[in-house]
Amino acid sequence: xxxxxxxxxxxxxxxxxxxxxxxxxxxxxxxxxxxxxxxxxxxxxxxxxxxxxxxxxxxxxxxxxxxxxxxxxxxxxxxxxxxxxxxxxxxxxxxxxxxxxxxxxxxxxxxxxxxxxxxxxxxxxxxxxxxxxxxxxxxxxxxxxxxxxxxxxxxxxxxxxxxxxxxxxxxxxxxxxxxxxxxxxxxxxxxxxxxxxxxxxxxxxxxxxxxxxxxxxxxxxxxxxxxxxxxxxxxxxxxxxxxxxxxxxxxxxxxxxxxxxxxxxxxxxxxxxxxxxxxxxxxxxxxxxxxxxxxxxxxxxxxxxxxxxxxxxxxxxxxxxxxxxxxxxxxxxxxxxxxxxxxxxxxxxxxxxxxxxxxxxxx
Numbered sequence: 001x002x003x004x005x006x007x008x009x010x011x012x013x014x015x016x017x018x019x020x021x022x023x024x025x026x027x028x029x030x031x032x033x034x035x036x037x038x039x040x041x042x043x044x045x046x047x048x049x050x051x052x053x054x055x056x057x058x059x060x061x062x063x064x065x066x067x068x069x070x071x072x073x074x075x076x077x078x079x080x081x082x083x084x085x086x087x088x089x090x091x092x093x094x095x096x097x098x099x100x101x102x103x104x105x106x107x108x109x110x111x112x113x114x115x116x117x118x119x120x121x122x123x124x125x126x127x128x129x130x131x132x133x134x135x136x137x138x139x140x141x142x143x144x145x146x147x148x149x150x151x152x153x154x155x156x157x158x159x160x161x162x163x164x165x166x167x168x169x170x171x172x173x174x175x176x177x178x179x180x181x182x183x184x185x186x187x188x189x190x191x192x193x194x195x196x197x198x199x200x201x202x203x204x205x206x207x208x209x210x211x212x213x214x215x216x217x218x219x220x221x222x223x224x225x226x227x228x229x230x231x232x233x234x235x236x237x238x239x240x241x242x243x244x245x246x247x248x249x250x251x252x253x254x255x256x257x258x259x260x261x262x263x264x265x266x267x268x269x270x271x272x273x274x275x276x277x278x279x280x281x282x283x284x285x286x287x288x289x290x291x292x293x294x295x296x297x298x299x300x301x302x303x304x305x306x307x308x309x310x311x312x313x314x315x316x317x318x319x320x321x322x323x324x325x326x327x328x329x330x331x332x333x334x335x336x337x338x339x340x341x342x343x344x345x346x347x348x349x350x351x352x353x354x355x356x357x358x359x360x361x362x363x
Contacts (some may be wrong), residue, residue: 001111002026007130010051010058017138019045020131021055022121025065028111034065035110037074037121042131044138048073053094072106073098076120083117156202156304164189166362173353176326179241182353186223186239190301196360197225197235197321204303205291210236211298214279217272226288232310233317234284236269238262240324246352247325247333255336255350262322263348270320270346277316285312320348327354 003025010019022037036055038048048055052073059065075084085106086098107114121127135142148156164185169192172185186192190206198204210224223237240258248254255263273280290296292307327333337350351359 001028002116007127008059009134010055012051012054017044019043019051020134021048022127023059023064025069026110026112028109032066032069033072033110034059034069035072035074037076039121039131040076042122042135044135044142052088053090053096056090057094072101151306152304155302155306159191159301159304162189163191163362166360170357173242173357176243177241178243179239182239182241183222187299192360193223193225193237194301194303195362196356198227198303200229202304203227203229203308205288205308206301208299212269212272214272214276219269219272221269226284226308228317229309230311231314231317232284232288232308233319235319235321236266237321237323238266240322242324242326242353244325245328247328247336249328253332253336255340256325259322259324259350262324263350266320266322266348270318273318281316284316320346321351322348323351323353323356325352327352
């Protein structure tokens with residue numbers, strides 16, 4: 001039999017929002033049960049698992065349940081009937097342990113029908129209204145996404161104003177431009193490469209004509225993208241025109257000579273880089289810091305999120321990409337790329353301009 005059904009708020013510290021959850025108390029066969037239900041997307045803090053011992057102690061201290069009351073942790077699913085129940089036991093220091101229970105076992109224990117748990121809490125009018133009111137009292141803006149800093153907002157707006165629309169990029173490639181024409185277009189909007197390769201999204205630095213110099217070696221990579229978090233990814237990109245086919249036609253299918261030329265150029269750059277990785281690791285982070293401070297003299301674009309959240313003490317990850325040519329047979333090209341990318345070391349990602357634009361997320 002159900003004794004009570006209410007919402008409870010738990011105040012643990014002043015630095016975070018209080019937690020709110022549903023409490024139902026049942027009495028059956030000389031035992032009392034307290035079912036604590038998580039409110040899923042309407043919760044104001046952590047999930048109940050993270051604070052179940054504090055919830056139990058708070059309910060006991062306020063006289064709302066007896067110390068011997070059996071606690072049940074309850075999560076409601078996205079659809080009816082998908083419930084998760086765990087009986088919680090506490091040791092002498094209130095450290096919890098969990099034992100899973102089925103819906104049928106729960107209904108037997110507390111002495112109720114399945115309908116008690118098949119109707120989700122937030123589908124009940126009084127609960128939804130009370131939770132909504134409580135969340136609004138905490139903050140009218142609680143449901144809004146995290147607000148970016150002023151610098152991020154301004155930088156994003158500036159980059160977006162200069163972006164070349166997707167339709168224009170498609171029309172441009174359909175005219176089969178030369179390598180130099182594509183270079184000029186990319187240099188006018190480096191965010192094209194930033195949008196394509198950044199991970200996390202909007203966290204990137206793009207360099208044009210990036211110099212790789214060490215002792216007697218001196219070479220340039222068409223474009224380089226710094227991205228990622230923790231361990232920095234350095235993506236070397238060689239660009240070719242769109243005035244040829246990515247693969248040859250005939251009985252023997254292979255990449256075109258221009259694609260192979262770009263691949264070989266990347267291999268040469270990569271060999272020097274890996275041979276002297278300790279030097280280049282320090283060099284890349286030095287360049288990154290200059291670019292983030294606006295002091296790097298070459299053509300550079302820092303993404304909307306600004307400084308990369310990377311650790312200069314950790315190893316860097318080198319990736320290589322070749323973009324060039326037009327697609328004529330997606331199936332053959334996909335198979336050939338797969339065989340090539342997995343059959344070579346170090347690996348090089350090969351894209352045609354058609355496949356590149358297909359994957360580019362841009363309006």
